[in-house]
Amino acid sequence: MMYLKKYFTEGLVQVAILLSLFGDNIQDGPYLPSWREMISGPTSALTQTQLHNLRNQQDSQSRHLKNVDLDSFFGARGLLGWVRRLDHFRVPGSEFETWLVRREPDALVIGAPGQPASLDGGTGGLDDHSGDPVGSPDLGYGPIRDNGLETMAAVSRRGQEEEADDDLQKEDTETRQGHSNAGHNERPEQILEESGMSELVGNTWREGWRDYYDHANRELAQDLSDQVASLEAQSSMSLQECLRLMDDAFPYGEGPESDPVDLCLSGARGEDPSHVRQPLLSPLLSHADPSMDLEQQWQDILAIMEPEDTEVDFSRDAVMQSGSIEGPGAMDHDRQDIVPGSSLDSYSFSPSLNDGVHLGAPLQPTSVVSDNLPSTFNLIDTALPLPFDGSVGSPTLSHQSGVFLEEPVQPSPLASLLDDALLDEISFLGLALEEGFNPTQASELEEELDTDSGLSLNFSHSPASPCESEVSSYSSSSSSSSSSESSASPSEGAVGYNSDMEAILDPEEGAAGGYSPEVSKMCSTSYQNPGRYNNLPWLEQVGHDHNYHQPRADSRNQRKPFKSQKSHYSKPYDCDIADKMWGRDERQARALKIPFSNNLIVNMPVEEFNELLTKHHLSEAQLNLIRDIRRRGKNKMAAQNCRRRKLDILFGLEDEVAGFRRQKVRLLKEKTENLRSVREMKQRLNCLYQEVFSRLRDEQPLSASNYTIQFGNDGQVLLVTNNSSTKKKKAYKKQDRRK
DNA sequence: GGCCTATGTCATTCT
DNA sequence: AAAGAATGACATAGG
Numbered sequence: 001m002m003y004l005k006k007y008f009t010e011g012l013v014q015v016a017i018l019l020s021l022f023g024d025n026i027q028d029g030p031y032l033p034s035w036r037e038m039i040s041g042p043t044s045a046l047t048q049t050q051l052h053n054l055r056n057q058q059d060s061q062s063r064h065l066k067n068v069d070l071d072s073f074f075g076a077r078g079l080l081g082w083v084r085r086l087d088h089f090r091v092p093g094s095e096f097e098t099w100l101v102r103r104e105p106d107a108l109v110i111g112a113p114g115q116p117a118s119l120d121g122g123t124g125g126l127d128d129h130s131g132d133p134v135g136s137p138d139l140g141y142g143p144i145r146d147n148g149l150e151t152m153a154a155v156s157r158r159g160q161e162e163e164a165d166d167d168l169q170k171e172d173t174e175t176r177q178g179h180s181n182a183g184h185n186e187r188p189e190q191i192l193e194e195s196g197m198s199e200l201v202g203n204t205w206r207e208g209w210r211d212y213y214d215h216a217n218r219e220l221a222q223d224l225s226d227q228v229a230s231l232e233a234q235s236s237m238s239l240q241e242c243l244r245l246m247d248d249a250f251p252y253g254e255g256p257e258s259d260p261v262d263l264c265l266s267g268a269r270g271e272d273p274s275h276v277r278q279p280l281l282s283p284l285l286s287h288a289d290p291s292m293d294l295e296q297q298w299q300d301i302l303a304i305m306e307p308e309d310t311e312v313d314f315s316r317d318a319v320m321q322s323g324s325i326e327g328p329g330a331m332d333h334d335r336q337d338i339v340p341g342s343s344l345d346s347y348s349f350s351p352s353l354n355d356g357v358h359l360g361a362p363l364q365p366t367s368v369v370s371d372n373l374p375s376t377f378n379l380i381d382t383a384l385p386l387p388f389d390g391s392v393g394s395p396t397l398s399h400q401s402g403v404f405l406e407e408p409v410q411p412s413p414l415a416s417l418l419d420d421a422l423l424d425e426i427s428f429l430g431l432a433l434e435e436g437f438n439p440t441q442a443s444e445l446e447e448e449l450d451t452d453s454g455l456s457l458n459f460s461h462s463p464a465s466p467c468e469s470e471v472s473s474y475s476s477s478s479s480s481s482s483s484s485e486s487s488a489s490p491s492e493g494a495v496g497y498n499s500d501m502e503a504i505l506d507p508e509e510g511a512a513g514g515y516s517p518e519v520s521k522m523c524s525t526s527y528q529n530p531g532r533y534n535n536l537p538w539l540e541q542v543g544h545d546h547n548y549h550q551p552r553a554d555s556r557n558q559r560k561p562f563k564s565q566k567s568h569y570s571k572p573y574d575c576d577i578a579d580k581m582w583g584r585d586e587r588q589a590r591a592l593k594i595p596f597s598n599n600l601i602v603n604m605p606v607e608e609f610n611e612l613l614t615k616h617h618l619s620e621a622q623l624n625l626i627r628d629i630r631r632r633g634k635n636k637m638a639a640q641n642c643r644r645r646k647l648d649i650l651f652g653l654e655d656e657v658a659g660f661r662r663q664k665v666r667l668l669k670e671k672t673e674n675l676r677s678v679r680e681m682k683q684r685l686n687c688l689y690q691e692v693f694s695r696l697r698d699e700q701p702l703s704a705s706n707y708t709i710q711f712g713n714d715g716q717v718l719l720v721t722n723n724s725s726t727k728k729k730k731a732y733k734k735q736d737r738r739k
Numbered sequence: 740g741g742c743c744t745a746t747g748t749c750a751t752t753c754t
Numbered sequence: 755a756a757a758g759a760a761t762g763a764c765a766t767a768g769g
Contacts, residue, residue, distance in 0.1 A: 606758085631749095635747085635748070635759090636746080637759095639746080639748080640747095642760060642761055642762095643746085643761095
């Protein structure tokens with residue numbers, strides 16, 4: 001606020017400087033705009049939207065017209081500040097990655113997933129327990145490790161900028177709370193208040209365009225942030241608990257069984273699981289009670305999953321897993337995308353699992369684009385082969401899933417965790433596809449777009465005041481010739497306008513009716529740059545010269561020498577140019593022998609104009625004509641300025657649209673990354689499930705394809721055959737809980 | 740001749 | 755209240 005007031009009071013030059021500074025900001029990477037805004041101060045105006053016109057239309061606030069651009073600047077600052085705070089929705093994503101780091105290297109962190117302080121020991125723990133994590137990419141936790149490293153980097157960055165971000169997040173939190181409490185209609189006001197600009201922005205602004213932008217973008221951002229937040233909360237907590245419990249059930253070094261994860265990993269390497277002693281989870285979970293009852297652990301797992309089960313879409317899951325929607329081609333394509341070079345290819349499963357598991361590919365952009373959306377959904381949805389038995393009171397874990405089940409499928413509880421996220425992703429991708437967005441090009445596009453500031457900071461305004469040309473074209477009605485206008489320099493500014501008059505026009509006063517240079521600087525956008533909007537065909541006809549008051553030299557003007565190359569008011573009424581060169585006013589003025597040039601009449605200050613009229617004895621017809629000439633001349637300049645402002649608004653909106661598109665690409669990219677991480681976690685959980693099942697033995701090893709693990713209400717662990725006709729239950733002795 | 744664009748002008752409202 | 759600014763609507767010229 002203080003910044004803004006300072007700049008506001010110190011004049012428009014400082015505002016221009018601010019805009020220039022902001023132009024640097026917009027070129028930052030996609031992860032730091034909010035920081036930069038906080039650190040660098042209110043470099044806020046994304047574009048110079050000339051929305052004051054709209055505001056003036058709807059609500060005529062008592063602000064000076066010459067300040068409307070500044071108003072719009074500050075108004076845009078509030079709006080765009082909010083838009084840029086959409087970056088906050090990435091915070092959940094960042095925290096989600098943080099969770100990965102905490103879980104892997106440091107078991108103590110698991111119980112307290114919201115404490116960044118424990119992250120410091122994460123890297124060391126990772127190194128200690130994994131042997132040579134960097135040099136052993138085939139250990140199977142490469143993706144997680146990578147995520148962890150990324151997270152560490154993110155956390156490090158976060159720590160460095162935490163102080164600034166705290167303020168920003170606080171502000172954002174307050175904003176969101178206000179939004180949730182007050183509803184949509186109060187959001188713009190809240191934004192204005194938090195930006196300290198409420199006193200500068202009119203009501204119409206809040207009710208008009210800002211509402212429009214606020215509504216559209218907040219919906220987008222809110223959906224994303226809610227989705228990511230819920231996704232993180234659900235999946236991270238559930239997976240975390242599951243992994244911990246499962247690892248508790250099979251602690252490292254206890255008994256002949258190897259670590260569950262090691263089994264999975266060793267399976268990928270073709271090693272004997274019993275000889276593999278590369279712990280992945282056990283060291284991290286060593287704090288857990290190793291004697292914890294398996295049943296209790298499963299129940300804990302199911303308790304975590306259960307709330308999500310009610311939202312499972314059975315029919316869709318069944319269809320998906322039966323492959324009725326996804327064609328074999330798409331399936332094959334997905335698999336091809338997954339295995340080689342994928343971040344998941346380091347995960348391994350038992351042979352049966354490998355046959356059936358439909359690994360969630362890290363959302364290969366090509367597959368997303370080339371395949372239909374259902375296939376994409378299937379790709380994601382079937383990534384977790386953990387179904388759920390809907391029987392009330394008897395939660396059942398089943399290996400039935402789209403992965404390795406032949407029987408009627410049951411929805412996966414963990415898969416349901418991601419339903420919302422997946423649907424949102426689909427809608428997002430659908431939207432992107434609608435607009436021709438290709439995720440494969442997202443990165444390139446983002447880079448390309450980021451290089452384009454999207455700002456209209458190219459103040460290629462006319463060096464001369466819009467009225468200077470006319471002022472310079474003043475000529476005495478008696479002494480000036482027709483060449484006076486063409487030879488006058490626009491920069492001369494003040495020119496003696498009449499031999500009868502002793503006063504010298506002040507150039508600023510002479511620009512009374514024109515578009516003031518300061519305002520022109522504020523409003524001028526880069527549409528005068530011929531190359532900027534070359535890709536907008538509808539703008540080809542718009543990119544004309546808007547220096548209305550300057551002599552024009554384009555081909556059109558050459559074809560229209562009489563009308564365009566010389567101003568109507570540049571000729572004295574008694575010059576010997578043909579009548580057709582003059583407009584109606586010139587002709588009438590000459591007919592009535594008005595002793596002033598039209599330029600003089602129009603651009604003269606009103607006091608001097610009135611004095612001039614009184615000095616000369618003019619007839620009523622002459623006075624009326626002079627006043628009409630002045631009125632029409634003023635209005636003509638006003639119309640020119642009005643049209644220029646319209647174009648300024650137009651291009652400002654174009655800039656904003658470009659900025660929103662960049663942000664959309666950025667958000668899609670982040671969402672894709674988050675979903676990929678979730679899929680990886682689901683795969684790991686599935687691996688653990690398979691391992692647990694493989695350890696349940698009767699007289700002989702049980703086939704995972706024939707049995708389903710169930711828990712009875714009495715605490716018994718049951719193995720239910722998948723064939724309902726020959727259903728038999730094997731009750732396992734309830735183990736003592738040593739909790 | 741019709742369409743489009745640029746520009747001027749008028750009427751009206753607002754500052 | 756006057757002057758001017760702003761702008762929608764319309765007319766006109768030219769391509």
